[in-house]
Structure formats: structure tokens, C-alpha cells
Amino acid sequence: MEKRPASFYILGTFFALFMLFLYGPTITIAILSFQGAEGGLTFPMRGVSLNWFRELFMEQAVGDIWGSFRRSLTLGLMVMVTTVVVSVMAGLAFRRRFPGSTVLFYLVIGALVIPSILVSLGIGLLFDRTGIGSHWATSAFGAHLTWTLPFGILIMFAVFNRFNPAYEEAARDQGASTWQVFAHVVLPLIAPALVGVALFGFTLSYDEIARTILVSGSRNTLPLEIWGMTTNVTSPVLYALGTLTTVFSLSLVGLVILSVTIMQRRRARNGSDAGKGMV
Amino acid sequence: MRRANLNSWLLAAPLTGVLFVFLILPILLIVAVSFWSADEFSFRPDFQFGNYEYLFGSAVAWKVFGLTFMMSVIVWALTLAIGFTIAFFLAFHVRTQKWQMVLFLLTTIPFWTSNIIRMISWIPLLGKNGLVNQTLIGAGLINEPLQWLLYSSFSVCLAFVHLYTLFMVVPIFNTMMRIDKSLIEAARDGGASGFQILTNVIIPLSKPGIMIGSIFVIALVMSDFVTTRFMSGSQLANVGRLISNDIGLLQYPSAAATAVVLLITVLLIIGAMLRLVDIRKEL
Numbered sequence: 045m046e047k048r049p050a051s052f053y054i055l056g057t058f059f060a061l062f063m064l065f066l067y068g069p070t071i072t073i074a075i076l077s078f079q080g081a082e083g084g085l086t087f088p089m090r091g092v093s094l095n096w097f098r099e100l101f102m103e104q105a106v107g108d109i110w111g112s113f114r115r116s117l118t119l120g121l122m123v124m125v126t127t128v129v130v131s132v133m134a135g136l137a138f139r140r141r142f143p144g145s146t147v148l149f150y151l152v153i154g155a156l157v158i159p160s161i162l163v164s165l166g167i168g169l170l171f172d173r174t175g176i177g178s179h180w181a182t183s184a185f186g187a188h189l190t191w192t193l194p195f196g197i198l199i200m201f202a203v204f205n206r207f208n209p210a211y212e213e214a215a216r217d218q219g220a221s222t223w224q225v226f227a228h229v230v231l232p233l234i235a236p237a238l239v240g241v242a243l244f245g246f247t248l249s250y251d252e253i254a255r256t257i258l259v260s261g262s263r264n265t266l267p268l269e270i271w272g273m274t275t276n277v278t279s280p281v282l283y284a285l286g287t288l289t290t291v292f293s294l295s296l297v298g299l300v301i302l303s304v305t306i307m308q309r310r311r312a313r314n315g316s317d318a319g320k321g322m323v
Numbered sequence: 324m325r326r327a328n329l330n331s332w333l334l335a336a337p338l339t340g341v342l343f344v345f346l347i348l349p350i351l352l353i354v355a356v357s358f359w360s361a362d363e364f365s366f367r368p369d370f371q372f373g374n375y376e377y378l379f380g381s382a383v384a385w386k387v388f389g390l391t392f393m394m395s396v397i398v399w400a401l402t403l404a405i406g407f408t409i410a411f412f413l414a415f416h417v418r419t420q421k422w423q424m425v426l427f428l429l430t431t432i433p434f435w436t437s438n439i440i441r442m443i444s445w446i447p448l449l450g451k452n453g454l455v456n457q458t459l460i461g462a463g464l465i466n467e468p469l470q471w472l473l474y475s476s477f478s479v480c481l482a483f484v485h486l487y488t489l490f491m492v493v494p495i496f497n498t499m500m501r502i503d504k505s506l507i508e509a510a511r512d513g514g515a516s517g518f519q520i521l522t523n524v525i526i527p528l529s530k531p532g533i534m535i536g537s538i539f540v541i542a543l544v545m546s547d548f549v550t551t552r553f554m555s556g557s558q559l560a561n562v563g564r565l566i567s568n569d570i571g572l573l574q575y576p577s578a579a580a581t582a583v584v585l586l587i588t589v590l591l592i593i594g595a596m597l598r599l600v601d602i603r604k605e606l
Contacts, residue, residue, distance in 0.1 A: 048416075051517065055412040059426070062409055065485065066433055069444030072454070076447050086452045130337045137334035140327070148335060151342050153602065157538065157593045158346070159546025161563050162582050165570060166349020169356060169579075186345035193341065202606040243435070251437040253549050258570065270439050274553060283447075286440035293436045301428070 070290060077283035085280060096284035109269060109285065115180055116266035120250040122185055127192045127245030128238055134193075135200025136226075156194035160254035163187050168258035183259035188249040195248065196241040203237045236304045243300045247293060350586070357579035366576050374580035384565065384581070388588070391561040394476075394551075395544040398483040402540050403533065405484065406491025410532075411525070413492075414499035415507075427496060434489050442482050442553050449473035449481075474556030482554040483544055490543070491536035498532030498605065499525065534600035538593055545589050 076083075080091025100109060138145060164187060171183045178184070207230075215229045253267045260268055266289065273282055360369040378384050409430060417423045433441065448454045449472040456468040471477050502525065510520045548563025562585050569578035 049517070052416045055408065055416055058408055059412050062405065062488075063429065066430070069448055069485075070433070070436070070441065072447050073440075073444045086447045086450055087454055087457065130341065133334045134338040137331040137338075140331060142328050142331035142335070145331070145335075148339060148342075149603065151346065152338070153593075153597070154590075155342060155346050157542035157589060158350075159542075159563065159582070159585055159589060161546060161548055161566050162350065162353060162586055163346070165566070165575075165578060165582055166353045167345055169352050169575065170349050173352070186341065189341050190345050193338065197338070198602075198606055201603060205606055247435045251439075253439060254547075257549075257567075267437060267439055270437070270443075271549070271553075274439070274443065282443060286437070286443055290436045290440060294432070297432055297435045 073283040074287045074290070076280055077287040079280040079283070083280060085278065085283075096280045097288070099279075099281050100284055100288070108264070109266070112264045112266045112269040115263060116250055119180055119185060119188065119265060120246045122181070123188045123192055123249035124242050124245035126185075126189060127196045128241050130189075130193060131196030131200050131241050132234070132238065134197050135204055136230075138197075138201065139204050152194050152197050155190045158190075160191070161257075163190050163255045164258040171259065178259045178261040180256075180260045180263060180265055183261070184256050184265065187255040187259050188252055191252060191255055192245045192248045195244045199237055199241050199244070200234075203234050207233070236307050239300055239304055239307075243296065247296065250293070353579045353582055353586075356576055357583045359576040359579075361574055361576045364573075366574075374576050375584075377577065378580050378584060383560075387560045387562055387565050388584075390559075391545060391563075394480065394483075394561065395541050398480060398487065398544045399537060399540050401480070401484050402488045402491045403537065406488050406536060407495055407529070407533070409488070409492050410496040410499055410529075411521075413496055414502075415525070430492055431489060438486055439549070439553070441486060442550060445478065445482065445485075445554070446473065449478055474554070474558060476555070476559055479551050479554040479559055482550050483547075486550065487540050487543055490539035491533075494535040494539075494605075495529055495532035498529050502528045531600045531605040534596055535602065535605060538596050541596075542589060542593060545592070546585060 076085070076087070076089070077096055078092050078094070079089055079096060080093045081095040083090035134148075138149070167183050167187050168178060171178045176182070211229050211233065212225050215225045220228065251267055252265075253271055256265055256268055257271075264272065270282075270285065270289075273285075356366075357374055358370045358372070359366050360371055360373060361367075413423055413426055413430075417426060446453070450456070451468045451470070451473070453472065455472055456465075459465045460468065506524055506528075507520055510524050515523065546563055548561065548567050551559055551561045552564055552567075562581065566578045566581050566585070569575070569581065
């Protein structure tokens with residue numbers, strides 16, 4: 045193998061430092077969440093305990109962590125399913141130009157770059173003025189979609205830009221209906237990307253603050269609950285909560301990576317029978 | 324042809340519906356409310372330019388817009404420099420695809436975790452009794468803890484870089500991976516030095532990725548209020564906080580006017596940047 049240039053070691057060190065910058069703080073609070081009962085928000089550790097985790101599971105003096113977690117979980121799943129379905133449909137539509145497609149595309153980009161506080165303020169006003177009233181499952185749901193759909197649709201663009209239409213043509217030539225082509229050819233081929241869209245949909249919703257803040261109604265989502273806690277909670281219980289939600293998010297990412305890997309393995313194993321048939 | 328259009332429209336209908344109800348209507352409503360009038364306790368429909376006159380006549384508002392823009396430029400420059408370096412390392416210095424994938428995943432994983440928790444994570448490091456101050460005092464470099472580490476413009480900027488560098492790394496890495504390696508070989512054969520290859524081949528060809536990353540970072544920083552509020556301990560102002568403070572005081576018309584001006588500012592900047600890149604082609 046070719047000898048590595050000096051720049052490799054310099055850049056490699058830079059990369060390592062960047063990783064430390066990226067993960068260092070998270071690791072720090074993970075350690076501090078095991079702080080002893082007498083300990084505070086900073087080092088030194090005064091013993092090691094599960095005290096702060098236990099406190100999370102006890103009757104809460106502050107807020108409603110588990111209620112807000114359940115709401116965030118439900119909302120995340122609602123946003124996830126909607127994002128996947130709507131993105132796939134729009135992705136299929138965008139495969140060919142249609143009157144209005146350019147405008148719609150720029151609207152999607154607009155939804156992405158528009159200041160979040162405008163989405164929050166606007167939807168809040170809309171639900172207030174029409175008398176519907178804000179609720180996490182209606183107004184916050186819509187607000188989250190304006191954030192997750194652009195990501196989903198951009199991914200669908202990336203997928204369909206690389207999509208080989210020969211497979212669909214082959215299926216159609218064999219007499220498959222439009223629905224059969226979609227269900228048996230297109231969908232299995234784009235499935236790994238859809239897992240990615242689902243992950244975007246869920247986590248972006250699950251962690252969203254700026255677009256939720258004025259539209260969640262009377263009950264908080266988990267990030268809003270944490271946001272509220274930052275002003276009045278000054279114990280490592282905040283770190284314990286942070287550690288738990290981070291572990292939760294990381295296990296989701298792990299699950300997604302695992303399932304995509306399995307899908308690709310299976311595809312590599314069973315995918316093509318080219319050259320294996322009778323000649 | 325007609326039928327095909329109908330088909331596309333039906334498929335695009337859910338997206339159009341969501342964007343109409345949750346994006347277009349709310350924005351139109353904000354624009355309308357920005358012309359309403361308000362007193363201390365209530366606001367009512369009206370058509371007057373008082374909110375805008377007040378905003379443009381306010382020295383504080385001009386200063387805050389300036390500060391917000393400056394913060395965006397600083398964060399943009401930092402995330403670009405760091406993001407480009409990381410992407411460059413991953414794309415051209417890591418040799419096996421497997422390691423490229425692993426290291427790329429490692430840079431992107433924090434994106435999937437909560438931003439607010441990632442901000443909270445800086446407290447034990449940067450606080451008055453935090454790890455950084457403890458270390459510096461322990462090493463005898465300083466006698467008093469540094470106060471500007473946390474709840475300052477510094478910590479706001481640091482948090483932005485921490486949260487958003489990823490938005491640079493991903494698109495730049497994506498375009499770099501598509502650069503035909505034979506172009507680099509040709510440049511080398513032609514006698515170009517490593518630095519010349521970087522400035523004459525790689526940077527020009529990475530431009531689309533750089534633009535997409537820049538759009539993300541600038542849009543996010545220009546319109547932020549959560550990070551600025553938390554990381555500055557409510558001490559630093561930006562446009563987003565100007566708006567959220569007005570909302571807190573129930574001054575919706577004034578908040579709406581500021582929001583409209585912010586929206587126009589952001590759209591002008593992003594619009595100018597979009598002229599330099601065709602996003603649909605780059606995905």
C-alpha cells in the first residue's frame with residue numbers, strides 16, 4: 045500500500061479532536077448523571093449513585109416527564125408515518141414534471157429555511173383565531189410536518205434520481221398493473237431509504253422545540269418539558285433525563301442501521317439471479 | 324398527458340394540503356396581523372403601518388438585526404472551515420469504504436439526539452466551576468474562573484458550531500464523493516501539488532455541497548432563538564428573541580411585523596444563494 049502523506053496524520057488528529065468536541069459534552073453529562081446524592085451539576089463526583097435516575101421515576105416535584113414523554117412518543121410516531129406516506133407520494137409525483145411542480149418544490153425548500161418561530165407563531169395564531177385551539181396532536185403535529193416533510197422529500201429526490209426505471213418497465217411488460225409495479229418493484233427497492241425517512245420523521249419531531257413552542261397547547265412535549273426544566277431545575281436530575289433520552293435516540297439509530305444492514309445483506313444474497321438461470 | 328398530470332396532482336395533493344394549511348395560511352396570517360394595531364392588553368384587526376414604522380425607527384431593532392447577521396456570518400465561516408476539513412478527510416484520506424462509512428456515521432449520529440440536551444451538556448464543562456475552569460486553575464494558568472465561557476456570545480457561537488457543523492459535513496462529503504478520482508490523478512500527473520489540487524480541483528467541484536450546507540447553517544442561525552436564549556442565559560439578543568419576547572408580552576402585531584422582516588431577510592439571502600446551485604440536481 046502507498047505510504048500515507050503527512051496531511052493524513054494532521055487531518056486525522058483534527059478529526060479525532062472534532063469527535064472529542066462532538067461527543068465530549070454528552071459523555072460528560074452521562075458520567076455526571078451517576079453523581080452521588082450530595083453531588084452537584086459539576087465535577088467532582090461526590091460518590092456514585094443511581095439517585096438521579098431514581099428521582100426521575102418517582103412522583104415528580106417538577107413537571108410531568110413521563111406524560112410528556114408519552115405525548116412526544118405518540119406525536120413522533122404520528123409524524124413518522126405521515127412523513128413516510130406523504131413523502132413517498134410526493135416523491136412519485138415529482139418523478140415527472142407537472143404543472144405547478146416547480147412552485148411546489150420551492151415551497152418545500154421554503155418550509156425548510158423558513159424561521160421556525162414564524163411557523164410557531166403563524167400556526168399558533170391560526171388555531172387561536174379560528175377558535176380551534178392549539179393541541180399537540182393537531183397544531184404541533186402540523187408544525188412538525190413542515191420540518192420533517194422537506195427532509196423526507198429531499199431524500200426521495202435523491203432516491204428517485206438514482207432509480208433505474210428498467211425494473212418498472214420489465215414488470216409492466218410482464219403485465220403488472222400500476223399498483224403491482226409500485227407494491228412489488230418500487231417499494232421493495234426504496235425500502236431502505238424509507239427507513240431513513242422514518243428515522244428523520246420520528247427524531248426531528250421527538251426533539252423539536254422551536255416549531256412546537258407556541259402550538260403545543262396546554263400540555264408539553266418532552267423537549268418543551270426539558271426546556272422548562274432548564275430554568276428551574278438545578279440538580280443532576282436534568283443530566284439523568286438527558287442521558288436517558290440520548291440513550292433512547294441512540295438505540296433508535298442503532299435499530300435503523302441494523303435493519304438497513306439486514307435488508308442490504310438479504311438483497312445481496314437473494315437479489316439478482318442474473319447468469320444463474322438456464323442458458 | 325392530461326391523465327398523467329391528474330395522477331401527479333393526486334400524488335402531490337397531501338403534500339400541497341399540509342403545506343397550504345400549516346405553512347401558507349399561517350404566513351399569510353402573520354403578514355395580516357403585522358398590520359393590526361395593539362395596545363397593552365389586546366390587539367385588533369386594522370390596516371396601518373405603525374408596527375413597521377416603530378420597528379424601522381428603533382435603534383435597538385437595527386442593532387439586533389446586525390448582531391444576528393454577524394453571528395450568522397461567524398458561525399457560517401467556522402462551520403464551513405471545520406465541515407470542509409472533516410469532509411475532505413473522510414472523502415480523500417480514508418481509504419476503505421467501510422471506514423468511510425463508519426466515520427461518516429460517527430459524525431452524523433449526534434444529529435439524531437436532542438439539541439437541548441446537547442446544549443445542557445456544555446454546563447459542566449464551561450460553567451464557573453466547570454471542567455475547563457478547574458483545569459485552567461489547576462494548571463496555574465488563571466487565578467479566577469473565566470466568566471465568559473458560559474452564558475456569553477462565546478458559548479452561543481460554540482453551541483451553534485457544535486450543533487450545525489454536521490449540516491456542512493453531509494452535503495460537502497456527498498459532493499466530494501462524486502468527484503471523479505481520475506480528475507485528481509490527471510491534475511497530479513500534470514504536476515499539481517496537493518494544495519493546488521485542493522484549490523483548483525476539489526474546492527470548485529465541491530461548490531454545490533458548500534452552498535447547500537451554507538443555506539442550512541445561515542437559515543438556522545439567522546432564525547434561531549432557542550440556542551441563543553439558553554446558551555447566553557437570556558443575556559444576548561437576536562431577532563428570534565425579539566420576536567419571542569414580543570409574543571411573551573402578547574404584542575402579536577409587533578412580533579408579526581418583526582417576523583415578516585426576518586422572513587424577507589432570510590428569503591433574500593437564501594434566494595441569492597439558490598441562484599448559485601441547482602438543489603434538485605445535487606441530490
